[in-house]
Amino acid sequence: MDKIRIVGGRTLNGTIPISGAKNAALPLMIAGLLTEEKLTLENVPRLADVALLQRILGNHGVDITTAGKRNGDDPHAGQTLEIDARAIVDTTAPYDLVSRMRASFWVIAPLIARMGEARVSLPGGCAIGTRPVDFHLDALRALGAxxxxxxxxxxxxxxxxxxxxxxxxxxxxxxxxxxxxxxxxTAQGETVIENAAREPEIGDLAACLNKMGARISGAGTATIHIEGVPRLRGARHAVLPDRIETGTYAMAVAMTGGDVTLAGASPDLLESALDTLRQAGAQVEATNEGIRVRRNGAGILPVDVETQPFPGFPTDLQAQFMALMTKAKGNSRITETIFENRFMHVQELARLGARIHLDGDTATVEGVERLTGAPVMATDLRASVSLVIAGLAAEGETLVQRVYHLDRGFERLEEKLARCGAQIERISS
Structure with a gap:
């Protein structure tokens, strides 16, 4: 099992290319089931979850090819996928595949929309009502399923x-x-979605569906209107940049000090998180290339945050921000309102010398002068990258185990950080 070895204490300087958003790419790939024509997606990240979803879609008869690969291509540039779902051969999504990635449950919508039927396993470890699958089912019932x-x-x-x-x-x-x-x-008549999620990835899916011939308005607001059309056609669409990757590397720069340009990043996608970083003492500015993040030798200031749906502070950046606050000059409070059990990284950060007290859904972080490297264990995707951020600033060697979590959501993380001066390497076992 691979590990990541970090020797902390180096500032980050240079440019980090931001990949396409995993949380946008997955629903866009699934949307390919809605049409018999080819859907071409550009800027798709090379991630374990993307590869797994290709397998899952292949189980339904979808043919997915990687287009435009040439010798000399930038390995950090996104890939282009051509999705051909003209022949759906199976409307069952089996447990052994769905249990490995919750987002694959979403195939239920295009399968029933196009084929009139679907048989999809409940996600592994899911009691209906927890990370609410019941909301999906209620939506389908509202449309007559x-x-x-x-x-x-x-x-x-x-x-x-x-x-x-x-x-x-x-x-x-x-x-x-x-x-x-x-x-x-493609439902007959008009649909209105109220209290809809406003995340940028929702807008990206709606934009792609509109290119395919859908009639969707209001995406990005709490109320979305859809006028159903008889069929959707093929289209070409570029996945938006990953705001969580952007915020993660921005926090790494704030943690270590230095000067890094996050190339291709869009500040509009994470204004709340960037404002929080500014409050913590980092300099953050939009440039023609993306976003520039700097922090000189001044200390990190404590900031209180509460996770909220977009446009609030993202739950997917909570662990990374907690790592940053471990070295703040004072105490900060971090409240998690979206997911339960999302403080699993606390005990691992404590192994590096962090002082964190938990009280229900709130963590109080007492900033310390120094962190010290140690072996740590990744528990999930966001928790694992918080350990990397802490390790970059810790004295000595940090060894992060179970890095397969990282590979689900961060493309070539150790390479991108090493290009900016971090002493970090993957150790293959």
Whole structure:
């Protein structure tokens, strides 16, 4: 099992290219099921989750090819995928595949929209109502789908097609909004989604669907209107830059000091997080290339944050920001309002010398003068990269184990950081 070795204490200087957003690429790939024509996606990141979703879609008969690979191509540039779903051969998404990635559950929407039926496993470890799969199902019911749970599978039927309707989410859900958009695009009549997620990835999916012939307005607001169309056609669409990767590297620069340009990043996608970094003492400015982040020798200032749906502070940057606050000059409070059990990185940060006290959904971080390198264990994707950020500033050697979590969401992380002066390497076992 691979490990990442870091010797801390070096500032970061240079340029880091920002990849396409994983959280946008996955629903865009799934949207390819909605059309018999070819969907071409540019700027797709090379990640383990993308490769896994290719396998899952292949199980349904989708042919996915990587286009335009040439000798000399920049390995950090996104790949182009051509998705051909003209022949869907199976409407069942089995447990052994869906259990490995929750987002694959979203195939239920395009399958029932196009084929009139779907049999999709519930995600592994999911009781309905936790990270609410029930919101997805309620959205499909609102559009006329007949649903039942059979031996751990959702069996969905709409033999006469889906019908437009009104969907009101009791709580903002990005995944359920993706499901509703894909299901409603070809439903008969008009659909209104209320309390929709406003994340940029929702807008990116809507933009791609509109290129395919959908009629969607209001994406990026709390109310989305969809006028169903009989069919969707092929299109070409570029995945937007990854705001979570952007914020992660911005926090790494704030942690270590230095001067880094995040090439291709869009500041509009994470204004709240960038404002928080400014409050912590980093200099952040938009440039023609992307975003420039700097911090001189001045100390890190403590800042209180509370995770919120977009446009608030992202839950997917909470662990990284906690790592930054471990070296702040004072105490900070971080409140997690989106997901339970998202403080699993706390005990591992403590191994590096961090002082963090948990009280329910709030962590109080007491800044320390120094962190010291140690062996640590990654528990999930965002937690694992928080350990990398802490290791970059810790004295001595930090060894991060279980880095397969990182490979799910960060493309060539150690290479990008090493190009900016970090002493970091992957050790293959």
């Amino acid at each position: 007949d649903l039942e749970i059979d031996a751990g599978y959702v069996v969905a039927r709409a033999p006469k097609g889906l019908q437009g309707g009104r969907i009101v989410f009791p709580k903002v859900s990005v995944g359920a909004t993706h499901t509703a958009l894909m299901a409603a695009a």
